[in-house]
Amino acid sequence: MYSIGDLSRQTGVKVPTIRYYEQMGLLEAAGRTEGNQRRYDAAHRDRLAFIKHARDLGFTLEAVRELLDLSGHPERPCTHADEIAARQLDIVRDKIARLQRLESELSRMVGTCHGDHVRDCYVIRSLANHEMCSTDH
Amino acid sequence: MYSIGDLSRQTGVKVPTIRYYEQMGLLEAAGRTEGNQRRYDAAHRDRLAFIKHARDLGFTLEAVRELLDLSGHPERPCTHADEIAARQLDIVRDKIARLQRLESELSRMVGTCHGDHVRDCYVIRSLANHEMCSTDH
C-alpha cells in the first residue's frame, strides 16, 4: 500500500495532480485510512504510469481517457487505439514543422544586432515589418 | 479611422482578443465615438501587427510587452531585444528536440497493430510499459 506521496515519487506525477486526475475520473478513487488518507496499490501505480506516459507524449486528457478505456477492454479490436496514436502523430509532425519555421526566422534575428540602438535593431524591425519574413505564418 | 472589426480583419486578430490586449495594457486604449465604440488609427494597427507577429513566433505576452517597450525607446542599446529573441530561440529549439523524440516513439507505435485485439496492441502495450521506449522523456 502506497501513500499519495509514495505514488508521486514512483511515477513523477505531482501530488495535487494525482488528486486532480482522481477528480477528473481518470484515476479510480483510492481506499482511505481511518484518518481519511488515500492508500494505493500496484494497479493504481500502473494506471498512473500509463497516464503519465501518455501525457508526456502529448496526448490530451481526453485522448488518455479513451486510451484507458480501450486498455480496459482487451477483447475489442485495436484500430481505435491506432487511430488515436496516428492523430497524435499528425499533430506532433505539424507542430514540429511550424516550430522549424519559427526557428529559422528567429535564428536570422538573433545575433544580427550590429547597430547599438534599438532603432537599428533587426529583432525589433523584423517584428514590426512582416515583409522581412521569408516563410508564412 | 478603423472600427475594431476593421482592425481585426486587417491584422487577423480576433475582436475579443483585441479588447483583451487593451485590457492587459498591451494596446493603448483607442478613442471612442459618441456611441462609445472604439476607433483606431494606423499607429494602433501597426502596434497590433507587431504583437500578432511576435505571438505567432511564440513569444509570451510578457516578452511582447518588453519588446514593445524597447521599440518605444529607439535610443537604448538593443542587446536586450537580442537577448529576448535568443531566449525564445532556445525555447523553440528545445521544443523541437523534444517533439522529435515523441515523433519517433509515436511513429513506431502507429501502424504496428497486427493483432486484432487490444490485448496485442502495440500502442496500448507501449503506453503501459515504459521500457519499450528507446528515448528518455
Place this chain on the structure above:
DNA sequence: CGCAAACCTCCAGTTTCTAGAGATATGGGG
C-alpha cells in the same frame, strides 16, 4: 508522547484567449 512531515479539503490563480448574454450603436436601403 512529542513533533515534524505529510496529508486532507476547498478555493483561487495561471495563461491566453474564446464565447455567450443582454443591451446599445451604426450605416445602408426604402
Place this chain on the structure above:
DNA sequence: CCCCATATCTCTAGAAACTGGAGGTTTGCG
C-alpha cells in the same frame, strides 16, 4: 427619416491542465 441587420459594447464564465496556498488533521519516527 426610419428600419433593421450587423456590429459593437460590457461583463462574466469557461477552456486545459494543472499549481499553489490557507487552515486544519494524521502519521510515523525517535
